Amino acid sequence: xxxxxxxxxxxxxxxxxxxxxxxxxxxxxxxxxxxxxxxxxxxxxxxxxxxxxxxxxxxxxxxxxxxxxxxxxxxxxxxxxxxxxxxxxxxxxxxxxxxxxxxxxxxxxxxxxxxxxxxxxxxxxxxxxxxxxxxxxxxxxxxxxxxxxxxxxxxxxxxxxxxxxxxxxxxxxxxxxxxxxxxxxxxxxxxxxxxxxxxxxxxxxxxxxxxxxxxxxxxxxxxxxxxxxxxxxxxxxxxxxxxxxxxxxxxxxxxxxxxxxxxxxxxxxxxxxxxxxxxxxxxxxxxxxxxxxxxxxxxxxxxxxxxxxxxxxxxxxxxxxxxxxxxxxxxxxxxxxxxxxxxxxxxxxxxxxxxxxxxxxxxxxxxxxxxxxxxxxxxxxxxxxxxxxxxxxxxxxxxxxxxxxxxxxxxxxxxxxxxxxxxxxxxxxxxxxxxxxxxxxxxxxxxxxxxxxxxxxxxxxxxxxxxx
Amino acid sequence: xxxxxxxxxxxxxxxxxxxxxxxxxxxxxxxxxxxxxxxxxxxxxxxxxxxxxxxxxxxxxxxxxxxxxxxxxxxxxxxxxxxxxxxxxxxxxxxxxxxxxxxxxxxxxxxxxxxxxxxxxxxxxxxxxxxxxxxxxxxxxxxxxxxxxxxxxxxxxxxxxxxxxxxxxxxxxxxxxxxxxxxxxxxxxxxxxxx
Ligand code: SF4
Numbered sequence: 001x002x003x004x005x006x007x008x009x010x011x012x013x014x015x016x017x018x019x020x021x022x023x024x025x026x027x028x029x030x031x032x033x034x035x036x037x038x039x040x041x042x043x044x045x046x047x048x049x050x051x052x053x054x055x056x057x058x059x060x061x062x063x064x065x066x067x068x069x070x071x072x073x074x075x076x077x078x079x080x081x082x083x084x085x086x087x088x089x090x091x092x093x094x095x096x097x098x099x100x101x102x103x104x105x106x107x108x109x110x111x112x113x114x115x116x117x118x119x120x121x122x123x124x125x126x127x128x129x130x131x132x133x134x135x136x137x138x139x140x141x142x143x144x145x146x147x148x149x150x151x152x153x154x155x156x157x158x159x160x161x162x163x164x165x166x167x168x169x170x171x172x173x174x175x176x177x178x179x180x181x182x183x184x185x186x187x188x189x190x191x192x193x194x195x196x197x198x199x200x201x202x203x204x205x206x207x208x209x210x211x212x213x214x215x216x217x218x219x220x221x222x223x224x225x226x227x228x229x230x231x232x233x234x235x236x237x238x239x240x241x242x243x244x245x246x247x248x249x250x251x252x253x254x255x256x257x258x259x260x261x262x263x264x265x266x267x268x269x270x271x272x273x274x275x276x277x278x279x280x281x282x283x284x285x286x287x288x289x290x291x292x293x294x295x296x297x298x299x300x301x302x303x304x305x306x307x308x309x310x311x312x313x314x315x316x317x318x319x320x321x322x323x324x325x326x327x328x329x330x331x332x333x334x335x336x337x338x339x340x341x342x343x344x345x346x347x348x349x350x351x352x353x354x355x356x357x358x359x360x361x362x363x364x365x366x367x368x369x370x371x372x373x374x375x376x377x378x379x380x381x382x383x384x385x386x387x388x389x390x391x392x393x394x395x396x397x398x399x400x401x402x403x404x405x406x407x408x409x410x411x412x413x414x415x416x417x418x419x420x421x422x423x424x425x426x427x428x429x430x431x432x433x434x435x436x437x438x439x440x441x442x443x444x445x446x447x448x449x450x451x452x453x454x455x456x457x458x459x460x461x462x463x464x465x466x467x468x
Numbered sequence: 469x470x471x472x473x474x475x476x477x478x479x480x481x482x483x484x485x486x487x488x489x490x491x492x493x494x495x496x497x498x499x500x501x502x503x504x505x506x507x508x509x510x511x512x513x514x515x516x517x518x519x520x521x522x523x524x525x526x527x528x529x530x531x532x533x534x535x536x537x538x539x540x541x542x543x544x545x546x547x548x549x550x551x552x553x554x555x556x557x558x559x560x561x562x563x564x565x566x567x568x569x570x571x572x573x574x575x576x577x578x579x580x581x582x583x584x585x586x587x588x589x590x591x592x593x594x595x596x597x598x599x600x601x602x603x604x605x606x607x608x609x610x611x612x613x614x615x616x617x618x619x620x621x622x623x624x625x626x627x628x629x630x631x632x633x634x635x636x637x638x639x640x641x642x643x644x645x646x647x648x649x650x651x652x653x654x655x656x657x658x659x660x661x662x663x
Contacts, residue, residue, distance in 0.1 A: 015651070015654055015655055015658040016651065016654055020632050020633060021633045022631070022633060024648060024651065024654075024655070026655070026658055026659075035498050035499075035550075036549070036550065036551070038501035038502075039501065039502065039503050039551075042501070042502065042503075043645075047645070049649075052652070052655075063495075063498075064499065078499035078500075079499055081499070081501070082499050082501060085501050127549060127551075128548075128549055129547065129548055129549040129573060143549040143573055144549060144573070144576075145549055145550075145551035145554070145573060145576060145577035145580060146551040146552075146577075147551060147577065147580035147581065147643065147644070147645075148576070148580065148644070150645060151644050151645050151648060154645050154648070154649060155645070155648040155649060155651075155652060155655060156655060157648055157655055158644075159633075159644045159647065159648060161631065193486055193543065193546060194486070194542070194543040194546065194569060194571070197543075197569070197571065197572060198572060224547075227543070227546060227571055227572065229572055293486050293488065293546070295486075313485070313541070313542070313590065313594075314485055316483065316484070317484050317485040317486060317541065320484065410490075410495040410548075411494065411495050411496055412495035412496055412498060412499075419518070429488075429490070429547060429548075431488045431490040431491065431547060432490070432491060432513065433490060433491070433494050433513050434490050434495075437494075437513055437518065438513075438518075
């Protein structure tokens with residue numbers, strides 16, 4: 001019988017399937033971090049249980065860590081306690097931890113792929129919704145709650161019902177100045193912040209196939225922003241090339257065996273999806289969001305849709321969002337002055353993102369009204385950026401290159417955007433208060449963020465590229 | 469886990485769509501390492517001014533409304549997977565949340581904690597909001613056994629879906645770990661067979 005990629009991987013991991021019950025799904029790799037794990041460890045202790053397969057669990061500290069002076073003790077007491085707790089729990093339960101100071105430390109969704117832990121055909125979970133990032137390798141990867149973290153600790157399995165499948169095809173060639181982030185913001189704007197709920201999404205089509213691994217991660221990362229349980233892309237030569245030689249990737253005979261299996265991981269030609277959507281890459285412009293959910297996005301030259309044009313039941317929420325952002329119906333955002341630029345998060349903090357930004361700002365300087373933070377996704381990205389001299393370019397441009405962590409993606413650690421300020425951010429969520437109480441977030445690609453940094457206002461990056 | 473069978477209660481209406489878990493419990497309150505005490509910060513930034521003064525116009529601060537059922541607009545619980553959102557709602561005294569659409573992870577988290585997410589039609593949701601609008605004390609009856617919600621005043625009733633396994637977990641107070649732990653032998657065999 002022909003199967004979709006999701007079905008192939010799912011079926012290979014079902015320990016038990018029984019009518020009337022969710023499947024017992026085996027989890028190959030469990031990633032954990034300091035925020036969503038302490039209560040799960042506590043639960044294990046209460047039940048008197050060990051971690052069932054500690055070797056299949058990897059930990060890092062990312063959400064709550066400072067991004068300056070990381071080797072000093074964390075100033076904020078609760079944050080320090082939470083990070084210390086992770087260290088203590090990992091030691092007690094025999095889990096490998098890439099904590100602060102470790103050369104592998106970084107945002108959980110950045111380190112998995114770069115260490116060769118994320119591999120095609122795997123099932124992976126983490127107490128974090130952006131676990132969908134790992135789907136870029138052709139893995140089933142999804143975010144879970146803390147009770148489920150405890151479940152995986154205790155049994156290396158999860159009770160899950162098989163998801164519906166959706167295929168999103170993007171065909172054709174992207175225009176100049178348009179990248180993976182724009183593709184995904186465009187798709188979310190088209191189908192809404194709830195449009196993928198209940199589905200696992202497979203991204204396909206020529207525009208997706210031509211993307212690098214890191215760009216594919218950006219796409220899969222934001223699957224959750226349309227409510228999807230996960231997103232994935234069939235592995236191909238680009239995937240295999242990326243994995244080969246990484247720290248924990250299979251090598252030698254193991255590699256050959258793995259590769260032979262990975263090559264069977266695609267949706268069969270006549271496999272049936274529950275839903276199929278098709279988009280044209282040429283229709284996509286650099287995107288920007290104007291509201292308080294990632295579905296409220298538009299091409300940068302467009303005008304904010306009018307409240308009156310919204311469905312009746314959504315008008316109140318829509319107006320509330322525009323009020324929060326301080327924007328009016330029908331307004332254009334071009335030329336709107338901004339205060340902060342944040343380039344980072346598990347969506348856009350990998351080396352290619354940093355290279356793209358550095359390439360653009362070389363010989364330019366940031367505008368005086370803007371504070372620019374560049375936060376690499378991991379220690380390895382940070383090191384690589386320095387090896388390539390990108391730090392010098394950022395310094396000359398007046399950008400601050402900080403240390404790895406989630407940083408201003410969420411208002412949890414010290415990096416917060418002040419109330420009322422506008423931040424063009426390469427992260428994935430523009431919710432009220434996401435980057436700090438009353439902070440106003442505009443989601444965009446690294447290039448669009450870099451353009452805003454240089455001009456101090458919202459800018460169509462294509463105008464600046466033309467002049468080169 | 470807390471058991472759930474039947475509930476009759478007035479409701480707290482929150483007629484806003486796409487309420488994400490960052491609103492339910494902002495990230496800066498996720499530093500705790502236990503499950504308790506999150507209720508205080510439920511909807512923190514909608515509920516309090518920056519100086520911690522309660523905002524009088526927010527429904528949770530309005531003594532007119534009370535009850536163990538939170539009723540919210542479409543796509544409730546989207547965004548971050550933080551289970552703290554479910555804990556906060558429960559800790560604030562709610563046993564059920566009604567919406568016309570729930571985000572997946574939130575729904576799972578709620579069920580894993582004995583907080584019942586009830587998905588009703590857009591039309592029924594509108595009827596509930598209307599009933600509460602005209603009488604803030606208007607009560608609902610939630611019957612998990614029969615999978616129905618009834619607006620007591622009007623007698624309007626709708627049935628809701630719930631996975632039969634999850635339903636029995638709620639009624640009996642079991643959780644998933646209890647269920648899977650009984651099958652670790654099977655899991656070890658599965659691992660062996662895969663090599
Ligand atoms: S970078 Fe942001 S979205 Fe990604 S894991 Fe960290 S907090 Fe979550």
